[in-house]
Each structure stands twice: as C-alpha cells, then as structure tokens.
Amino acid sequence: MSVESDIIPRDQAKSLEEYITSFLSTVPPGMVGALVTFTGIVREDVQENASGKEDKTASIVIECIEDSARKAVRKLARELSNRIGVEKLTIIHFTGNFTVNETMVHVIGCGAHRKAVFNVVAEAVDRYKREIPMWKKEILQSGASRWLHQ
Numbered sequence: 001m002s003v004e005s006d007i008i009p010r011d012q013a014k015s016l017e018e019y020i021t022s023f024l025s026t027v028p029p030g031m032v033g034a035l036v037t038f039t040g041i042v043r044e045d046v047q048e049n050a051s052g053k054e055d056k057t058a059s060i061v062i063e064c065i066e067d068s069a070r071k072a073v074r075k076l077a078r079e080l081s082n083r084i085g086v087e088k089l090t091i092i093h094f095t096g097n098f099t100v101n102e103t104m105v106h107v108i109g110c111g112a113h114r115k116a117v118f119n120v121v122a123e124a125v126d127r128y129k130r131e132i133p134m135w136k137k138e139i140l141q142s143g144a145s146r147w148l149h150q
Helices: 016-025 066-081 114-131
Strands: 006-009 034-041 046-048 054-064 088-099 103-111 134-140 145-148
Touching: 006 066, 016 034, 016 088, 016 103, 034 114, 054 066, 066 088, 066 114, 088 114, 103 114
Parallel strands: 006 088
Antiparallel strands: 034 103, 046 054, 054 088, 054 134, 088 103, 134 145
16 A cells, blocks of 8 residues: 555545554654654534524535645645654545545654654644645535535
C-alpha cells in the first residue's frame, strides 16, 4: 500500500492503523521520536431551518477534480515535509458521501521531536482546507443541502 499523499474514494479507504504502518515503513529507522496524526470526522451540526426548526447534519458529500486535488495535496505535503524537525508528512483525503462519525481525512506526520511535528500537522490541516480544490456539500436530515466553505 502506498502512503503518498493522495485523494482516495471512500470505498478504497484503509484503516488509520494500516496507513500508519505503511507510513512508518518508509522512514529510516531511528529517525522518529514523535508520530502525530489528525483524523477529520463528520460532526453533527445543528442549525435552524427556514421554518425555525432544528435541522441536523445527515451527511457530507466531498467532491474534487481528482488530478488537480492530488497534485495540490502532494505539493503541500512535500513542502511541509521539508520543515526543520519534520521527517515526513502525508495527507490522505477521501471523497464521496460520508455520514456523521465517518472519517474524511488523515494527516500523519513524524519527526525527531513532538513540537515540530504537532506544529506541521496543525499547519497542514489549516492549509489543505484553503489550498486543496475540494468541495463539501452538507445534506441535512430534512433533505435540504448547502455548500460549505472552508
């Protein structure tokens, strides 16, 4: 299994443990003192609908132009992997339809010390939301929908 940063259809997603095992197998022995992961999960957002009643998130649909998104996510991961104290960083974002509590993205980073790795993983999350050409559509329990902005 490749652990290069990628955009993957949800039906091809692996477990976080599988991604971590593959990720660590590509890092030279003795180089990792810290491994940090971020997993983005669909949360149940509650909002008021047009009739003034509560409406909750049923699912999120994530779409992208795969080639463009893949190039952008790999470029971002390469850039961030070059930071001092960071050995490697990968971003694995899934596309498709996700219900509440399902995983949409993993960011995995490692390096000699935790501070640099925590910082680079946090930056990766902030930046992929702005820089990767992906679109999220929230489907509410009522059937209404709206496009979300990062």
